[in-house]
Amino acid sequence: MSSERLIYLPLGGAGEIGMNCYVYGYGPQDKERLIVVDLGVTFPDMDTTPGVDLILPDIEWLVARKDRIEAIFITHAHEDHIGALGHLWGRLAAPVYARAFTAHIGRLKLEEHGIDPGTIQTTSPWPVVTQVGPFKVGFLPVSHSVPESSSLVIDCPAGRIVHTGDFKLDETPVVGEPFDRAVWAEVAKPGIRALVCDSTNVFSAHPGRSESSVGGEIERLIKSASGVFAATTFASNIARVKTLAMAGQRAGRSVVLLGRAMRRMVTAGIETGILADFPSVVSPEDAASIPRENLMLLTTGSQGERRAATAQLSRGKYLGLQLKEGDTFLFSSKTIPGNERSVGRIVNNFSEMGVDVVDDSTDRYHVSGHANRPDLLAMHDLTDPQMVIPMHGEHRHLRAHAKLAGEGNRASVIAPNGTMLDLSGNAPKIAEFVEAGRSYVDGAVQIGALDGVVRDRIRLALNGHVLATVIIDEDGEMLGNPWCETMGLADRGRSNTPLVDVLEHDLGQAMGRAKARTLADDDALEDLSRKTIRKSAMDEIGKKPEVTVVVSRLS
């Protein structure tokens, strides 16, 4: 038995949808040479991460083994696969490999962080491979909702791994390479040890539809519309952006791109040759002179993002353009769970303007970029791996996918973030559990998810805040009365006296009764003040606020 082993360790993306980050290693135990696949982000929400800008995987484990990292591979240009590159690269400082379009987006991110964009090396697709340490890695084209998405074929002395990345089986994908069964069969021929496989759509029972199936439907919809026709989708879904623009063009409309991401992605697509035949667009200013029924707007913000073009249009004018009674707005997108309320708000705003909104409920104007359940089975069969490791999914997705693999008599295991697997044997074996958390981009700094900073913000939001100041004079006695200020609390409660007056009165009384020993001890004084204020507020308004006590001692 060899003393070398092949390991797999998800640091993000397994146990959640988003924030993808996976590690593979080969070598003697604890001396494995490592490669990193993807460095993605996930997005904050008010419930759990108020005020946070972006959520990154915790890469402490990698940083501690920095000298063992051979390279970073990015499968495609979605934020949940590439979004953390600029934020985290500095701590890993390993070479980055990606295909041209992905590299283009990645370089913009590095530049924003003052990192040499030359750090990313553009790689040609399979059968070209890159040798890094004990690994040979090839980018095998797959269809997904962003150009040049790739699975990785990872060869090492222990065998071949296929890491699917995000994928669907689309033989007519509008933009980018069609899924090519022949090439995949070729890759599978020598035998695949492990298929590490996207689980996002494991609960979708029907085979996925091709991107090419939506263009005609959208064209019919545009032709039946009378006023302005506007549509939103993810800007990075370049195939859809093209599908929409082409349908608009065929329906005799001039296309206007609204929103920075939309313009940036189309520009990137044109510059990298992927969107060579994209219809010419008109600027928002020129749109003013075009009859409304000849206009098509393509907007950012399909998930209801407050500052994006869609939300702004729903609140009124955006760059001089405004929707009104009789116009149509299409969501050519799926609402990601958790965004229903923000999207609903926009739909209701449009409704108040008299705009007809068409959403994805009919399933006609949108198709998913991920493989559905039958497509996953087809992928298992096509690659015929010794084991299937479900990734990119919440726990329930991983579980359903592992079950699916089991039904096909393939070895499988549920490995959420932090679960290190040894893939060297006949079946995946849990080798170790590693701490795998999250860190937050918060303004200009990164903070740990467990630092307590965000927990304090949530408490402030739920409970409100009272500040109390007490001044102790040279003789150790209270000088004047305590002073309170409140934030996020009702002005007055049961007694109908201003709340601050009640708090100051009760705190003053408590101080008056306090022993000299208590007044002399900052901790005791703060503790007494906090308890007094919380009790007083509870009696008065039925809430226990967060309390900050400042004791000033004159000396």
Add this chain to the structure above:
Amino acid sequence: MSSERLIYLPLGGAGEIGMNCYVYGYGPQDKERLIVVDLGVTFPDMDTTPGVDLILPDIEWLVARKDRIEAIFITHAHEDHIGALGHLWGRLAAPVYARAFTAHIGRLKLEEHGIDPGTIQTTSPWPVVTQVGPFKVGFLPVSHSVPESSSLVIDCPAGRIVHTGDFKLDETPVVGEPFDRAVWAEVAKPGIRALVCDSTNVFSAHPGRSESSVGGEIERLIKSASGVFAATTFASNIARVKTLAMAGQRAGRSVVLLGRAMRRMVTAGIETGILADFPSVVSPEDAASIPRENLMLLTTGSQGERRAATAQLSRGKYLGLQLKEGDTFLFSSKTIPGNERSVGRIVNNFSEMGVDVVDDSTDRYHVSGHANRPDLLAMHDLTDPQMVIPMHGEHRHLRAHAKLAGEGNRASVIAPNGTMLDLSGNAPKIAEFVEAGRSYVDGAVQIGALDGVVRDRIRLALNGHVLATVIIDEDGEMLGNPWCETMGLADRGRSNTPLVDVLEHDLGQAMGRAKARTLADDDALEDLSRKTIRKSAMDEIGKKPEVTVVVSRLS
């Protein structure tokens, strides 16, 4: 032409799903005698209403016309129709009418607020009517997901109004009265001036299914399960609770009720005779001695509520009971938009335990309590009203419902909260716009939605908080150094010095440079401090926190 008029005014429920509160009036303009239909609540969320306990309609308009209110009618016992009764009754003090089951629930609410439960008068169903001022009001049974739901037949000299309340067309509803077309046809015979109609499911294209269609499916599912079978639904959906319990019983399982609301609703159902044939239940303690495969748990918390039985079970033990590998959990409910994340968290927790979760995605184990689009059309046809006023829906629902009515050549109008309609003519006419907002139950007090209290909490959550204290001595000079405390902010930023040190340093410098005039003026001093701290924090951590400045002057 008569100088009397018939008015309709939604104060809640029109422009939202939830918080139902409608007013009808008849009489000379501004002297109309009024009746109120429903006093419901809606629920807070972290995005817009952190820390709030409950959201009530703003009833200022009614309070100002209190002497003109004849009565309050409650259509059914759902929180979004009856939940505000205890909170708001005191300000209206009018007699309340409801059918027995609704009255039972309403009295519990009044008692919680120290109000005489005798205030609610139990009313028999149509053809019995209650005369209040110029109105005769009858409770016409409809099917919905709580017992004794009723539409109101409201007669006045201007004609007959039918206010549907929440309803579906179910001729085999398991609990309560089947929808009786003959009686409805009878009611419609004299001619209906206006149908004021539920819009919740206007986007559901297929005819609704009967409650009786789910029992068999659930029974099959239970029989196929090996370990404990647990299921959740809204406790108030007594028909479903019964459907589940009966299916469990048929499958040879003992039923355990978990959660206060579940026990309370079943008790209310048994006491009012509605659940006379409910299977006998076993206590959680006795369940311990029953084999797992013979147990069925019915739990509260289908929407992922953190403290409900379902969430607690998903985190571990609840009253000594614990789910494990091989058990099954059924969501016999629809996830309300906005609750997807909380429900998802529970599903993933169960997945980690190895519990099989069955949700509503198959549409087999749940049916809605509201009329779908074809059912709404059937209701329009059955009642054949002169006009249709869509209610209970977001703006998009009201709009789609008004359009549907228009397609049937019936007069209609979109009337969101605060839109007073004059229904005296041939078509609804907008008479006036009235201020109609929300108020919040926050701990023990009610606060206005626009008071700024909740806005401050959201700011605290997004931006964090800095408190600064400055002491000015008898001579008008700063005593010692300023003192800062932070909450919800990173400990340190770009300079890697503790953030409070940086803030105190910068504030000290600014104070040192300040003119005597500034130091003498509290407002100027606070303003300078706030600006200095926000700029300093922005430079250091990239965030502009909320700042409270306390100036203490020794004298």
